[in-house]
Each structure stands twice: as C-alpha cells, then as structure tokens.
Amino acid sequence: MPSPRYTREIPSRYRLEAGRCKGCDKVAYPARRVCPSCRGKEIQMVNLTPKGKVVTSTVIHVPPDDFLMEAPYAMAIVETPEGARLMTQVVDCEPSTVLPGMDVSLEFRLIRKEGKGGILCYGHKAVPVF
Amino acid sequence: MAGLVGYGAYVPRKRIRTEEIARQWGKNPETIKRGLLLQEKSVPGFDEDTITISVAAGRAALTRAGIDPQKVGALYIGSESHPYAVKPSGTVTAEALGIGPEVHIADFEFACKAGTEAMFVALGLVEAGRVEYAMGIGADTSQGAPDDALEFSASAGGAAFIFGADDLIAEVIEAYSYTSDTPDFWRREGEFYPRHGGRFTGEPAYFKHVLAASRGILEKTGLKAEDFAYAVFHMPNGKFPMSAGKQLGFKIEQLETGWVVPTMGNTYSGSSPTGLAAILDVAKPNDLILITSFGSGAGSDSFVLKATKRLPKVQGLAPTVRSMLDGPRHYVTYGEYAKFREKMIVNE
Ligand SMILES: [Zn+2]
Numbered sequence: 001m002p003s004p005r006y007t008r009e010i011p012s013r014y015r016l017e018a019g020r021c022k023g024c025d026k027v028a029y030p031a032r033r034v035c036p037s038c039r040g041k042e043i044q045m046v047n048l049t050p051k052g053k054v055v056t057s058t059v060i061h062v063p064p065d066d067f068l069m070e071a072p073y074a075m076a077i078v079e080t081p082e083g084a085r086l087m088t089q090v091v092d093c094e095p096s097t098v099l100p101g102m103d104v105s106l107e108f109r110l111i112r113k114e115g116k117g118g119i120l121c122y123g124h125k126a127v128p129v130f
Numbered sequence: 131m132a133g134l135v136g137y138g139a140y141v142p143r144k145r146i147r148t149e150e151i152a153r154q155w156g157k158n159p160e161t162i163k164r165g166l167l168l169q170e171k172s173v174p175g176f177d178e179d180t181i182t183i184s185v186a187a188g189r190a191a192l193t194r195a196g197i198d199p200q201k202v203g204a205l206y207i208g209s210e211s212h213p214y215a216v217k218p219s220g221t222v223t224a225e226a227l228g229i230g231p232e233v234h235i236a237d238f239e240f241a242c243k244a245g246t247e248a249m250f251v252a253l254g255l256v257e258a259g260r261v262e263y264a265m266g267i268g269a270d271t272s273q274g275a276p277d278d279a280l281e282f283s284a285s286a287g288g289a290a291f292i293f294g295a296d297d298l299i300a301e302v303i304e305a306y307s308y309t310s311d312t313p314d315f316w317r318r319e320g321e322f323y324p325r326h327g328g329r330f331t332g333e334p335a336y337f338k339h340v341l342a343a344s345r346g347i348l349e350k351t352g353l354k355a356e357d358f359a360y361a362v363f364h365m366p367n368g369k370f371p372m373s374a375g376k377q378l379g380f381k382i383e384q385l386e387t388g389w390v391v392p393t394m395g396n397t398y399s400g401s402s403p404t405g406l407a408a409i410l411d412v413a414k415p416n417d418l419i420l421i422t423s424f425g426s427g428a429g430s431d432s433f434v435l436k437a438t439k440r441l442p443k444v445q446g447l448a449p450t451v452r453s454m455l456d457g458p459r460h461y462v463t464y465g466e467y468a469k470f471r472e473k474m475i476v477n478e
Contacts, residue, residue, distance in 0.1 A: 110176070120213055
C-alpha cells in the first residue's frame with residue numbers, strides 16, 4: 001500500500017464509499033466505473049452501513065511482516081446490509097470464535113504502519129456485536 | 131446562546147486489572163486499590179490510537195446531533211498522544227467523519243486538559259458566529275513508564291462534543307480558564323515516557339488549579355455547589371477528583387455519575403470529557419452540570435452546562451459510556467499489555 005495508492009483509496013477506506021448501479025441496484029465496494037453484474041455505467045456513490053455478517057473466515061498464524069505482532073488474527077469476508085462484500089480483519093475477540101453468520105460492526109482502525117518512519121494507514125475492521 | 135448539539139464517547143474493549151500490574155512489580159494490589167481507588171483500566175489495541183478513538187467518538191456525536199457533517203466548520207482534537215509528531219490528527223479524523231474540506235483544523239496539546247481546550251475554542255467560534263458547528267474532541271492513549279505509579283492509571287479513551295447555536299441538548303452557561311507555570315509533569319521532546327514531580331503533583335498543581343477554576347466559575351455564575359445535579363473533575367486517580375469535589379462542597383451523589391476512573395483509568399485529555407459524556411448519558415432537562423479539567427504545566431478549564439429537554443431524545447442514539455465500561459471486555463496479561471503498548475523491543 002504505497003502512499004499515493006493509499007491516498008486514492010481514502011474515500012472507500014475511511015468512509016466505506018461504495019458504488020450503486022442505477023441499472024440493477026448492485027452495490028460494489030469499492031466503487032467501479034462499470035457495474036460488475038450488468039455492465040451499466042451509471043454509478044451512484046453511497047456510504048455502506050458500518051455493520052454486516054461474516055460470510056466466511058480464516059485465522060492467520062503466519063502473517064506478512066507488518067502484522068507479525070498481531071498473529072494469530074481472524075480475517076473474514078463481511079457482507080453489509082447493502083450486499084457489498086469486503087475482506088477485513090476481525091478484532092477484539094478470540095480469532096477462533098469468528099465464524100460464518102457472526103454479526104459484526106465495522107470500526108475505524110489503524111491497519112498498518114508504513115515501516116518505522118512512514119505514514120499510518122487507516123481503514124475499517126470488523127468487531128463482533130455481542 | 132451556544133451550547134452542545136451532540137456528544138459521543140469511546141472506550142477500547144481491552145482491560146488490565148490493578149492486580150495484574152501490581153503482580154508484575156511485586157507491589158501489594160490492595161494498597162494501590164485503596165490508595166488510588168483504581169480497579170482496572172482500558173488498554174488500546176495495536177490498531178487503536180488518538181485518531182481512531184476520535185473517529186469513534188465523533189461518529190457517535192454526529193449521530194446524536196443528527197447534522198450534516200459538511201456543516202461542521204471547525205474540528206479540534208486535544209491529546210498528548212497524537213500519532214504523528216507532524217501531521218494533525220484532525221486531518222484523518224475529519225476525512226473519516228465526512229467533514230471538510232471547508233473546515234478549520236488544529237491539534238491541541240496541554241497535558242490532560244487538551245480536550246477541554248479544544249472544546250473551549252470550538253465553543254468560542256460558535257458564539258462568535260464564525261462557524262455554524264464546531265467539534266471539540268479529547269482523546270488519548272496515554273503511557274506510564276513501567277513500574278511507575280502512572281502505569282496503574284494511564285489508559286485510553288475519549289469523547290467528542292459538537293457545539294452549535296440551535297437545537298441544543300445542553301446550553302453552555304459559562305466557561306472559565308485558570309493557568310500558571312507549574313512544573314508538575316512534563317515530557318521533553320524525544321523522550322518516550324513523561325516524568326512527574328512526585329508529591330508536587332498534588333496540592334500545588336492539581337488541587338490549586340482545579341479548585342481555583344471551579345471557584346472562579348461558581349463566582350462568575352453566582353451558583354453554589356448545591357445548585358448542580360452533577361459535577362466532574364479531571365481524574366488522574368480515583369481519590370483526587372472526589373477530594374476536590376468535597377472541598378468545593380459537592381456530595382458523593384453529585385460526583386459518582388461522572389467518576390468513571392475506577393474502571394476506565396485516566397484517559398488524560400479524554401478524562402473529564404468522558405466523565406461529562408457519562409453524565410449527559412443520564413442527565414434530565416434543566417440539570418446543571420459542572421466540569422473542570424486539569425492539565426499539568428498547569429491549568430484548568432471549567433464549564434457550566436444546563437441540559438435541555440432535547441437531551442433525553444438523543445441519549446439512546448449511540449452507546450453510553452457505562453455500556454462501554456461495563457459491556458464486553460477482554461482482560462490482558464501484563465505480557466500482552468507490554469506487547470500492545472510496544473514496551474517490548476523486537477527485531478525488525
Ligand atoms: Zn448493474
């Protein structure tokens with residue numbers, strides 16, 4: 001995630017901005033210029049509701065270097081009420097308890113640091129709703 | 131009259147118990163619990179910092195206010211743990227909240243009173259008519275040096291307040307500030323942990339400024355302790371705010387609602403603001419509320435607020451402080467705590 005790309009992705013990462021197709025209502029996250037389901041080109045920007053359900057999940061035991069201190073941690077594909085899907089870490093819980101069907105909220109968190117002196121990259125992570 | 135249109139708070143879910151810290155350093159936990167009145171404290175995860183706490187509290191405040199974020203013309207965050215030395219926490223926070231780019235932003239710093247400073251300036255801009263709404267946030271992920279008394283209290287959390295002129299949930303009756311040059315607690319540039327002047331932090335620092343600011347605003351408003359439903363004072367530990375309150379003539383029933391420190395710890399810039407949020411969670415129309423912060427260095431800000439009949443309508447729109455303090459928690463060991471707070475040196 002080099003800085004210029006991170007900056008371009010701020011609207012989707014910070015505010016969960018997604019695109020709703022005016023032709024078929026499909027919500028894609030992040031927004032696309034062309035609808036992946038009907039190839040429509042009229043896309044309206046919407047903010048995803050910051051909650052959803054776990055569709056599928058896994059536990060990472062051997063993470064990339066930037067996430068070494070966090071392992072083991074859960075990763076999941078989460079579906080929001082709009083039907084958009086995103087892959088996120090699921091935190092503030094035992095990783096093994098993250099299973100399909102779990103209700104989660106999406107919270108604004110620090111995702112990673114670009115090395116010791118680089119920028120801080122923020123986005124959303126899922127947290128179980130009790 | 132200007133006042134609050136929304137408020138929100140956030141407390142991380144991780145906790146460490148006083149016993150666990152005491153065990154690490156061979157101290158008697160009962161002495162600490164009795165002396166400082168601290169049972170446990172919040173601990174930020176790797177992925178929580180002043181910015182993420184500000185966003186969570188700010189979102190709750192916007193939800194309660196029910197306003198368009200684009201109308202927020204100023205955003206100030208007070209903290210002594212801004213994640214960047216150069217680059218304001220407010221830039222990231224505003225972007226995440228959907229505020230700006232037509233917005234005035236600054237980060238504030240004044241030890242533990244940076245949060246009320248942000249509120250003080252936000253209020254002033256609304257009163258002056260310069261902006262329609264202004265947000266003031268106090269948030270911290272404070273650090274105490276290992277085996278220092280501060281390690282039992284330094285915790286993480288914060289609260290956000292949106293000031294406006296109409297549809298108020300609480301009027302601000304008065305604001306007052308009291309400051310002097312007092313070297314009770316400091317951190318030099320480049321040092322990792324702050325240092326404090328031991329016993330010097332009590333009478334000549336905390337009590338002098340908290341009492342002077344509180345007495346000053348009482349005199350300015352002509353109000354007495356018994357006129358208030360609630361009062362909250364900066365909470366470096368459990369004992370100081372209770373002692374200050376009693377010296378000012380407040381009774382325990384007026385103090386305990388905002389006294390969140392026994393299970394939250396000292397969230398520094400977020401301390402008295404989070405206590406105020408806990409009070410707003412339950413206050414009734416026409417209740418008078420006193421808040422006095424304290425920041426080492428040293429100074430205090432005081433506000434007198436009066437709840438309106440709109441307040442009960444917004445209380446349930448976002449999580450209450452007590453629901454976060456008493457809700458789902460995850461207790462960590464000292465080893466995990468040291469890892470989360472990056473007190474361990476690891477190979478790159
Ligand atoms: Zn389509």
